[in-house]
Structure formats: structure tokens, C-alpha cells
Amino acid sequence: MPEGHTIHRLAAEHLRMFGGRALRAESPQGRFAEGARRLDGRVLTEAEAHGKHLLLRFEDEWLVHIHLGLYGTYTFGPVPAPEPRGLVRLRLTGVSEFADLRGPAACELLEPGEVKVLLDRLGADPLRADADPERAWRRIGRSRTSIAALLMDQSVVAGPGNVYRAEVLFRQGVDPGLPGRALTREQWSAIWADLVGLMRVGVATGRIDTVRPEHTPEAMGRPPRVDDHGGEVYVYRRAGLPCLVCGTEVRTERLVGRNLFWCPACQPAAR
DNA sequence: CCAAAATGGACAG
DNA sequence: TGTCCCTTTTGGT
Numbered sequence: 395m396p397e398g399h400t401i402h403r404l405a406a407e408h409l410r411m412f413g414g415r416a417l418r419a420e421s422p423q424g425r426f427a428e429g430a431r432r433l434d435g436r437v438l439t440e441a442e443a444h445g446k447h448l449l450l451r452f453e454d455e456w457l458v459h460i461h462l463g464l465y466g467t468y469t470f471g472p473v474p475a476p477e478p479r480g481l482v483r484l485r486l487t488g489v490s491e492f493a494d495l496r497g498p499a500a501c502e503l504l505e506p507g508e509v510k511v512l513l514d515r516l517g518a519d520p521l522r523a524d525a526d527p528e529r530a531w532r533r534i535g536r537s538r539t540s541i542a543a544l545l546m547d548q549s550v551v552a553g554p555g556n557v558y559r560a561e562v563l564f565r566q567g568v569d570p571g572l573p574g575r576a577l578t579r580e581q582w583s584a585i586w587a588d589l590v591g592l593m594r595v596g597v598a599t600g601r602i603d604t605v606r607p608e609h610t611p612e613a614m615g616r617p618p619r620v621d622d623h624g625g626e627v628y629v630y631r632r633a634g635l636p637c638l639v640c641g642t643e644v645r646t647e648r649l650v651g652r653n654l655f656w657c658p659a660c661q662p663a664a665r
Numbered sequence: 666c667c668a669a670a671a672t673g674g675a676c677a678g
Numbered sequence: 679t680g681t682c683c684c685t686t687t688t689g690g691t
Contacts, residue, residue: 397672446673464673465685481685497685499673548674555672602672630672651680652673667691677681 396462398553399596401443402521404468408441408450411470411491418487422478429503430484432456438486445519445552447512457509460484463499470494516552520589521597527586534574534582541577542570543650545585554589557630558596560655561604562588564628569663570649570656576664601625609638629655 419433433452440451448460460466475492478485484495495501504512517533518525533550534541544550545559554562563570566584568577596602603625607613610626616638628638633646633655642659 400672461673461684463684464671465683466673467686483684499675499684546673557672559672653671668689670688671686673684675681675683678679 396446396464396466397555397558397593397596397602398443398446398519398521399593399602400600401446401448401462401553402597403600404448405441405443407470408438408448408486408493411493412438412486412488413441414438415488418485420485420487422482422485426483426501429458429501432503433458443519443553444513444522445516445548446555447516449509455506457504457506458484459500459502459504459509459512460495460498461500463497466498467496468493469496515549517548517550518586519552520586520593521553527582530586531579531582534577535579537574539574540571540649541568541574541585542654544574546650546652551589553593556652556654557602557627558589558592558604560630561602561627562592564657564661565592565604565606567661569661570654572664599625602627602630604628605638614638629657631655 414437416435416437419430421427421430433456436452436454436456438450438452442449446461450458470491470493472491473487475485475487478494480496482494482496483498483501486493518527518530530550534544537544542559542563545554562585565588566581568581592604605626605628629644632644635644637644637657637660640657640659642657644655644657646653646655
């Protein structure tokens, strides 16, 4: 379930498990065999997330870039690690724990120049202290593209994915189809602040929970719902179900290749 | 057994 | 805008 909060958790987890000590690295699947050989026996010095990208730095300037994409997952466990099951692209083994990476869109060694190119094209990450939401606003405030599409553009905002996109627009009562330049400055500030808050909760809990206390199933007298993204949400993947706030049917539509969800009553189109 | 879907993004045109 | 690539899980035959 990789949106940005997952990647920030993974970075912290890597440091906790492996930081400062020599690691074993291998690629049981074989597709990162060369890279794993370079890393094997080296010390992990740094792990950080930029949006949905995970960067692991090792001694001697070696840097691994990992992007989970849609399917990538990590599993962790205590040593001794069992025989790899499934297609394990990269296994790191430390003193007491191991990490298996399966199905990433990217797992590669990068040169410093390539890292810079990568970071330069990423927009503001709500989970990073060095994020620049002003720069994002300069793009959004001039764009004819819908705010729903802009929020998924990683060169504008880096980290939120389809779930946070849908949920923050719902919470702020913003029509997904609203062009970026039709947003007010205040609306953008509220969206940004909400993303920061929601995603910090996500890092702390490992789930995406966006429902305010007054709208929880308990408070509304409904049965609790837990979908496989792990948390309680207002509209994501709730097409055809009643809006948790007003009861209107949640709608869905394909937008730039992704499923968008919203409540037409709580997020009315401007007229 | 097979098909479809999934929280992403690169690339072609 | 569409196509393709990562892999696992789920549901239907």
C-alpha cells in the first residue's frame, strides 16, 4: 500500500534495523544481482524518503534507489532468514533482522548526478521539513489542469497517492474537477496543511485514516469498515455507497488513468 | 486454471 | 491519451 507515508516508515525502519552496520545483500530473484554484489558487506549510512522514492546510502558513496510502484512490498523478519519465497529482488540481512523487497518498479544503483536529477523533478513532500509548498502553489495557481490531477503529479506534490488525494479533497470540500487556478490561496493552504497532518498520522500508524471523530462509524451508529488499505476513509473505493457525512452516493470516475472518488454534494462543482 | 485488479510512473506519440 | 512494466491476491470458471 505504498503512498508516501509508507516510504517514510520504511526509511526509518531501515535505519533502525540496519543503520551503521555492515549488511549482507543478495538478490535471490537475480534481477538486482550485480547491485547486490556491490552492496554486500557494506555499511548502511543513511535512509531517506523523498515522496514515494526510497534512497539508501551505503559507505563509499553507493546509493540504492527504490520505488515500490503499484505492487512493490517489503517484508521483515528475524534472522535467520528463511528460504526466499516468491520473487525477492533484494534481501538485506543485518545482525538480528532481514528485509525482503518484492515487485518494486525500481531497484537500482544511482550515481550522484542521477540522484540530483531524480530529486530535482520532485515536488513538495508534505512529510519533509524542507518541503516548499509555495513552489507547488505557483504551479497550481496558474494551471488549467484539475486539482485532482495536479495532486497526483509528483512534480507538483510528492508523496500523496490516490487515497490521500481523494480524501484531502473530500475533507476540504473541494470539487476534484476544479482547475488549479480556480483555487483560492486559502484553499491550497488548507489542502497542504491537511496533507501534512494526515500523512504524519499515516507515518505514526502505518495506515491511512482520514475520518474525523464525529464521522466515525461508531459516532454515526454504523458498523465499522476496514478495507484492505487498512484505515477508515470517507470516499476512497466507496463508489455507490452513501457518503459518511451526507448520505449522497459516492461517485467514481476514471481520471488520467486512475480511479477518482468524490461526493458530489460535499464537494460541489463551482458554477 | 485463468483473469482482473491494485494505493505508480515512464514513455511514446 | 494510451501502453507497458513491476507481483500478489482474489474471485470466477
